[in-house]
Amino acid sequence: MSRALNFNAGPASLPFAALARARDELIDFDGSGMSVMEHSHRGKVYEKVHHEATALVAELLELPKDYDVLFVQGGASMAFAQIPMNFLEAGKTADYIVTGAWGEKAVSEARAMSKAANGGEVHMAASTQQDKTYVRVPRQDELSLTPGAAYVHCTSNETIHGVEYALGPSTPFPKVQAPLICDMSSDILGRRVDMTQFDVVYGGAQKNIGPSGVTIVIAKKSMLDRGRKDLPAIFQYRTHAENKSLYNTPPTFGIYLVRNTLAWLKSEGGVAAIEARNVKKAAALYDTIDGSGGFYRCPVDKACRSIMNVVWRLPTPELEEAFVKEAEAQQMIGLKGHRSVGGIRASIYNAVEPAWVDALAAFMKDFAKRRG
Amino acid sequence: MSRALNFNAGPASLPFAALARARDELIDFDGSGMSVMEHSHRGKVYEKVHHEATALVAELLELPKDYDVLFVQGGASMAFAQIPMNFLEAGKTADYIVTGAWGEKAVSEARAMSKAANGGEVHMAASTQQDKTYVRVPRQDELSLTPGAAYVHCTSNETIHGVEYALGPSTPFPKVQAPLICDMSSDILGRRVDMTQFDVVYGGAQKNIGPSGVTIVIAKKSMLDRGRKDLPAIFQYRTHAENKSLYNTPPTFGIYLVRNTLAWLKSEGGVAAIEARNVKKAAALYDTIDGSGGFYRCPVDKACRSIMNVVWRLPTPELEEAFVKEAEAQQMIGLKGHRSVGGIRASIYNAVEPAWVDALAAFMKDFAKRRG
Numbered sequence: 192m193s194r195a196l197n198f199n200a201g202p203a204s205l206p207f208a209a210l211a212r213a214r215d216e217l218i219d220f221d222g223s224g225m226s227v228m229e230h231s232h233r234g235k236v237y238e239k240v241h242h243e244a245t246a247l248v249a250e251l252l253e254l255p256k257d258y259d260v261l262f263v264q265g266g267a268s269m270a271f272a273q274i275p276m277n278f279l280e281a282g283k284t285a286d287y288i289v290t291g292a293w294g295e296k297a298v299s300e301a302r303a304m305s306k307a308a309n310g311g312e313v314h315m316a317a318s319t320q321q322d323k324t325y326v327r328v329p330r331q332d333e334l335s336l337t338p339g340a341a342y343v344h345c346t347s348n349e350t351i352h353g354v355e356y357a358l359g360p361s362t363p364f365p366k367v368q369a370p371l372i373c374d375m376s377s378d379i380l381g382r383r384v385d386m387t388q389f390d391v392v393y394g395g396a397q398k399n400i401g402p403s404g405v406t407i408v409i410a411k412k413s414m415l416d417r418g419r420k421d422l423p424a425i426f427q428y429r430t431h432a433e434n435k436s437l438y439n440t441p442p443t444f445g446i447y448l449v450r451n452t453l454a455w456l457k458s459e460g461g462v463a464a465i466e467a468r469n470v471k472k473a474a475a476l477y478d479t480i481d482g483s484g485g486f487y488r489c490p491v492d493k494a495c496r497s498i499m500n501v502v503w504r505l506p507t508p509e510l511e512e513a514f515v516k517e518a519e520a521q522q523m524i525g526l527k528g529h530r531s532v533g534g535i536r537a538s539i540y541n542a543v544e545p546a547w548v549d550a551l552a553a554f555m556k557d558f559a560k561r562r563g
Numbered sequence: 564m565s566r567a568l569n570f571n572a573g574p575a576s577l578p579f580a581a582l583a584r585a586r587d588e589l590i591d592f593d594g595s596g597m598s599v600m601e602h603s604h605r606g607k608v609y610e611k612v613h614h615e616a617t618a619l620v621a622e623l624l625e626l627p628k629d630y631d632v633l634f635v636q637g638g639a640s641m642a643f644a645q646i647p648m649n650f651l652e653a654g655k656t657a658d659y660i661v662t663g664a665w666g667e668k669a670v671s672e673a674r675a676m677s678k679a680a681n682g683g684e685v686h687m688a689a690s691t692q693q694d695k696t697y698v699r700v701p702r703q704d705e706l707s708l709t710p711g712a713a714y715v716h717c718t719s720n721e722t723i724h725g726v727e728y729a730l731g732p733s734t735p736f737p738k739v740q741a742p743l744i745c746d747m748s749s750d751i752l753g754r755r756v757d758m759t760q761f762d763v764v765y766g767g768a769q770k771n772i773g774p775s776g777v778t779i780v781i782a783k784k785s786m787l788d789r790g791r792k793d794l795p796a797i798f799q800y801r802t803h804a805e806n807k808s809l810y811n812t813p814p815t816f817g818i819y820l821v822r823n824t825l826a827w828l829k830s831e832g833g834v835a836a837i838e839a840r841n842v843k844k845a846a847a848l849y850d851t852i853d854g855s856g857g858f859y860r861c862p863v864d865k866a867c868r869s870i871m872n873v874v875w876r877l878p879t880p881e882l883e884e885a886f887v888k889e890a891e892a893q894q895m896i897g898l899k900g901h902r903s904v905g906g907i908r909a910s911i912y913n914a915v916e917p918a919w920v921d922a923l924a925a926f927m928k929d930f931a932k933r934r935g
Binding site for chain 2: 193194195197199200201202203204205207210211213214217218223224225226228229230231232234237264265266268269271272299300303304306307308309395397402403404405419421422423424425426438439440441442443444445448522524525
């Protein structure tokens with residue numbers, strides 16, 4: 192088998208080791224004569240996997256003990272509604288900082304949820320939308336924050352627009368008074384981030400964590416305690432914390448694959464090691480873009496360029512189409528930009544191998560030489 | 564490998580052919596150089612699988628064209644809240660028929676949801692609870708139905724109590740005027756049922772359909788049209804119908820396994836063939852219970868005995884414990900009754916092989932002879 196060079200935005204490439212392990216034990220897990228997905232979620236065999244996955248998240252992110260790690264369902268798309276359902280009580284305001292399409296969606300769903308379920312107000316605390324697109328995060332002085340807000344919501348990395356908060360040790364998230372909630376779907380575990388800046392972090396698994404169908408929620412216990420209590424049990428994040436994500440049947444095989452993926456990440460040296468690799472991968476592409484004499488053009492401000500989703504344009508849509516087609520012929524998959532923005536996008540999550548990125552950079556140079 | 568005799572209640576046994584197929588193509592799906600779970604949900608490779616799974620549900624259940632088949636997330640537990648969120652508008656009443664623990668939970672979540680989101684009233688139209696347990700479904704004359712109800716909700720098979728509506732060709736569900744909504748998690752596709760009796764049917768996949776993490780919703784298009792429109796898009800079943808279950812990233816690998824499971828079911832002759840097999844499996848156990856001279860005792864009324872979850876008691880809790888332990892030593896897994904009711908339970912879904920049931924019946928006879 193020749194493995195594809197997979198630049199999909201999500202579902203995305205998974206570590207080969209995690210997949211091979213799944214294949215090897217698919218029909219007989221741990222000598223039990225059953226697949227892990229045939230085990231009861233209340234049985235010891237599965238529970239061990241479940242708790243190992245939870246513990247790996249906490250360990251790899253260096254979470255303090257006052258944080259809970261939950262595995263739930265529905266993706267970030269469900270969290271867009273479930274976060275305000277839990278935390279935006281009547282009489283309060285939630286501040287949303289919008290830096291791309293996913294932030295827009297979070298606002299829209301929060302507004303609908305809040306109206307439907309007697310919640311509070313949704314306030315756009317900042318939007319960097321300009322000329323129908325997004326190329327940067329807001330400056331601190333652009334934030335219009337509400338005193339006493341229920342929470343501030345942000346998106347650390349906008350997958351479609353390739354706009355990312357720096358969030359390095361010297362560039363923490365802007366100080367806010369209210370609890371800070373972050374959709375970290377597409378960059379969690381891809382770089383070192385001080386998680387204690389955030390009160391709730393959530394994300395779909397299908398970028399750096401595992402397959403689609405698993406949603407991660409990381410939350411301060413004190414925040415979960417504050418959540419609305421008059422909701423159905425299934426919608427209260429508290430319920431899932433109290434039951435260690437076993438309130439109802441979890442997506443067991445998905446969580447098993449999360450376990451495999453995170454065990455691989457740990458074996459590779461953890462988040463610090465993968466960050467170094469990811470930074471190099473991103474630099475290889477941005478350097479190629481910036482060194483192309485204008486043939487390739489990344490619209491994103493240099494300080495806000497994503498190390499997970501690198502987006503760029505070619506001089507014409509026809510050239511972009513030819514680029515994607517030629518790349519595919521070389522087994523480079525998933526390079527077409529999101530249909531809402533066009534252009535090219537290379538998603539280079541943790542499991543995307545440096546050699547694939549080098550091959551892509553080489554192809555870019557060759558294509559520019561031939562067609563530039 | 565010696566395959567376990569898996570009587571788990573869910574997650575449960577899956578067809579070996581479905582698992583072996585998943586193993587064989589896990590790291591390289593269809594020659595693509597990628598796992599199916601690494602493919603984009605917007606790509607042709609995955610979409611083919613997705614639509615095949617949807618079409619197999621419709622074909623196997625003989626659904627008319629005015630029904631939609633959706634794959635969503637959250638399990639039946641989320642549907643307990645999402646159904647009233649969508650269909651119980653203010654000023655209306657929903658009637659619930661309760662025949663076991665899952666029906667109780669559906670009522671409780673519906674009440675909370677309706678209060679939190681300005682919905683209507685929840686009315687217990689019938690409950691067959693007696694002496695803290697359930698042994699039957701209600702007679703038609705026991706139903707206290709509300710004229711003009713938003714819907715009537717029922718549970719076709721109660722997994723914990725082993726109580727099932729007959730629903731054969733000569734025993735349709737009692738006639739109700741309002742739209743009929745049914746939690747069919749644990750018996751869907753296990754026997755022939757005229758689906759046109761129901762306006763909405765839902766269930767977690769982890770019994771007869773596939774692995775946990777996939778939820779199926781089958782609904783009349785006209786019913787979906789009537790659903791509340793002021794909800795977040797993610798919570799409106801309409802959204803998922805309009806987008807063919809691709810509104811947001813679906814649990815792609817789970818749906819792939821549903822495809823494998825249903826392809827196996829079709830190859831075995833479909834629902835009619837599997838029903839004949841299931842009826843024989845259930846009879847083997849009930850006959851052993853009834854022929855044990857009182858050593859084994861099934862508390863459920865004969866007309867309401869589940870063909871999916873066979874529950875029974877032994878004379879003492881000590882004997883029940885010994886029974887489970889000895890069975891496990893013979894690789895018979897999952898026979899302990901639900902912690903809320905005790906006793907023994909054998910879940911004998913579609914993928915449970917007749918030979919396993921025969922082995923269990925033989926063991927029961929031997930155990931009774933030795934310990935009776």
